[in-house]
Amino acid sequence: MSFKDVNLSFMKKLLFILAISVLVLQGCSKPSESPDASVPTGSARPELASYNYLVELPAHIQQALITVDNSPATNPITNNGATLGRVLFYDKNLSLNRTVSCGSCHKQAAAFDDDVALSKGFANARTTRNSMSLLNIRFYKSGRMFWDERVPTVEKQALQPIQNPLEMGLTLTELESRVKSLTYYPDLFQKAFGSPVIDSVRIAKALAQFERSIVSYQSKYDKVKQGLETFTAAESRGEQIFLTAPNPGPGGGGIACAGCHTPPMFITSTPAGGFAFPLESGINGQNRFKSGSLRNIATRKFLFHAGTIADLNAMFTGPQPVPAHGVPPQDVAAMIAFLNTLTDTAITQDPKYSDPFR
Numbered sequence: 001m002s003f004k005d006v007n008l009s010f011m012k013k014l015l016f017i018l019a020i021s022v023l024v025l026q027g028c029s030k031p032s033e034s035p036d037a038s039v040p041t042g043s044a045r046p047e048l049a050s051y052n053y054l055v056e057l058p059a060h061i062q063q064a065l066i067t068v069d070n071s072p073a074t075n076p077i078t079n080n081g082a083t084l085g086r087v088l089f090y091d092k093n094l095s096l097n098r099t100v101s102c103g104s105c106h107k108q109a110a111a112f113d114d115d116v117a118l119s120k121g122f123a124n125a126r127t128t129r130n131s132m133s134l135l136n137i138r139f140y141k142s143g144r145m146f147w148d149e150r151v152p153t154v155e156k157q158a159l160q161p162i163q164n165p166l167e168m169g170l171t172l173t174e175l176e177s178r179v180k181s182l183t184y185y186p187d188l189f190q191k192a193f194g195s196p197v198i199d200s201v202r203i204a205k206a207l208a209q210f211e212r213s214i215v216s217y218q219s220k221y222d223k224v225k226q227g228l229e230t231f232t233a234a235e236s237r238g239e240q241i242f243l244t245a246p247n248p249g250p251g252g253g254g255i256a257c258a259g260c261h262t263p264p265m266f267i268t269s270t271p272a273g274g275f276a277f278p279l280e281s282g283i284n285g286q287n288r289f290k291s292g293s294l295r296n297i298a299t300r301k302f303l304f305h306a307g308t309i310a311d312l313n314a315m316f317t318g319p320q321p322v323p324a325h326g327v328p329p330q331d332v333a334a335m336i337a338f339l340n341t342l343t344d345t346a347i348t349q350d351p352k353y354s355d356p357f358r
Helices: 001-028 060-069 079-090 154-163 170-181 185-193 200-212 222-223 233-244 312-317 329-340
Strands: none
Touching: 060 222, 060 233, 079 200, 154 170, 154 200, 170 200, 170 329, 185 200, 312 329
């Protein structure tokens, strides 16, 4: 056998071995491991199930919603719209370096608040304000968002953090490009809006639908109002104080807590006044700030726009209690007992509000 024949035989065997190796490797690989150039390295596809965002709220809440709902007729909540909004809310691809999402500063486990005084943005820089809880924002009648109420609607609010240079750092053009590049979005936009067209207006609408769907209605307070449970003596006393007793404001006198935090959602779109906090002076420089919902207040940390009040107890008894929230010492325990009944643990665990990328 000549050298040429030996070489040819060797090459045939080598090619046969390589072919077998390729087939074996292909057989072992999983379909989900096939590369997708449109999905950035390190990202994942959302895992979605069918959830109902159009729940039937208890009568005492539904009655309030009729008069204060800030949902525009042009953007009602739908299951497909809120589902798309949920994906956008948790998608870290919507930040400049793909490290943070809306859900990074509005954590479900923290009642869609943050667990630090000032949140970290995409480059680890701190924000200038405390993250505000998104619970029950649908019940803020005026619809104005942020501590200083600088935008008129939830839809306008939804795009602001994405464009903020400290928070998520994208332009609207970059945002649209990012979302268009991800292959899981066209179908979601098709279901939500009837076509796969992707733009910032639709992104804002979907985010707003998801945010408005976050309504607390399964606390002890709600069960009492439905006749399913009863308050303890301390809780009942606390409710009475909350509803009727005027708290001593900075200049004396004052109004009941319910004046700014109206039941059953413990929110009103009349901004509270008389608070001198660092960093800024609020709405029109008047030391007035938006009043958020008190739902889940007992489990939330770092309260008010600067995050300077550590928790609910510190609001009343801390080294620097908020003046307008002053409650006589003999009433503090009852007030805190009542506010604890506003805690809804179901909403902080409900999978339809959770991160679909986990």
